[in-house]
Amino acid sequence: MMALRGVWKTYHGPAGPVHALRGIDLTIGQGEFVAIMGPSGSGKSTLMHILGCLDVPSRGEYVFRGRPVHGMSHAELAAVRNREIGFVFQNFHLLPRLSALRNVELPMVYAGVDRRSRRARALALLKEMGLADRADHLPSELSGGQRQRVAIARALANRPSLILADEPTGALDSATGRDVLQLLASLNREGVTLVIITHDEQVGRMAPRMVRLLDGRVVSDERQVQGG
Ligand SMILES: Nc1ncnc2c1ncn2[C@@H]1O[C@H](COP(=O)(O)OP(=O)(O)O)[C@@H](O)[C@H]1O
Ligand SMILES: [Mg+2]
Structure with a gap:
């Protein structure tokens, strides 16, 4: 479903070039649940940006569902992101002035879904996220776990084939984080491909496959017996 070959990502900062990714080869199949792990600065977020078509490699190639990303225009990349990928972030990235309901509707607004269908x-x-009675609440009126569930509902709005979650439990207490992970894992069992970026070993152990990054390189890629 997704294949990276020899992917490099170089940022040009004031202190000179930073090679955030240094030759990544990685293939992720439809329906997989993969944890991407590594210490801070190892390139996890950069890799997520490339997997999610938020950014393109400096070198190497990325093929998303049969389509090479380097040949796509900005508009094509945006369309792929909106229709095929759901994003979940550590700090939720909800729009503060919109209700939970309107936050979830937003990706469908961009996709041109009519008002009545998107509201429904x-x-x-x-x-489904257990938030039926919170639809009219602003993000500030919700707990962290509730905000993340709104963000997951939003990620699912356009029925993506892939969910990319960057440290989805990073801002949550451990019990709430576990609930959010269980929720993501259940979506994966229903068929969505799930990639979770984390530096938390306990989170990583939930995934059947764990890819470890260090200094912008894959240093291990293992299937594992599932723990909890
Ligand atoms: N926009 C950017 N400009 C310059 N350097 C960046 C940028 N984003 C990330 N980096 C650098 O790239 C490396 C990898 O960062 P990142 O992908 O955020 O790692 P992680 O998510 O594993 O903490 C780090 O050295 C970081 O400082
Ligand atoms: Mg990061």
Whole structure:
């Protein structure tokens, strides 16, 4: 489903070039659940940006569902992101002035879904997330775990084939984090490909496959017996 070959990403900062990724080869199949692990600065977020078509490699190639990303225009990349990828971030990235419902509707607004259908789908997703009675609340009126569930509902809005979660439990207490992970894992069991970026070993152990990064390189890629 996704294949990176010899991917480098170089940032040009005031202190000179920073090679955030140094020749990544990685293939992730449809329906997989992969944890990407590594210490701070190892390139996890950079890799997520490339997997999620938020950024393109400086060198090497990335093929997303059969399509080479380097040949795509900005508009094409944006369309792929909006329709095929759901993003979940550590700090939720909800729009503070929009209700939970309107946050979940937003990706469908961009995708041109009519008002009535998107409202119905957003409500159904919030209900699935156990938030039916929070639809009209602003993010500031919700707990961290509730905010992350709104963000997951939003990620699912356009029925993506891939969910990319960057430190999705990083801002949550451990019990709430576990619930959010269980929720993501259950979505994976229903068929969505799930890639979770984390530096937390306990989170990583939930995934059947763990890829470790160090200094912008893959240093291990292992299938594992699932723990909890
Ligand atoms: N926009 C940027 N400009 C310059 N350097 C960056 C930028 N983003 C990340 N980096 C650098 O690239 C390396 C990898 O960063 P990142 O992918 O955020 O790692 P991680 O998510 O594993 O902490 C780090 O050295 C970081 O400082
Ligand atoms: Mg990061």
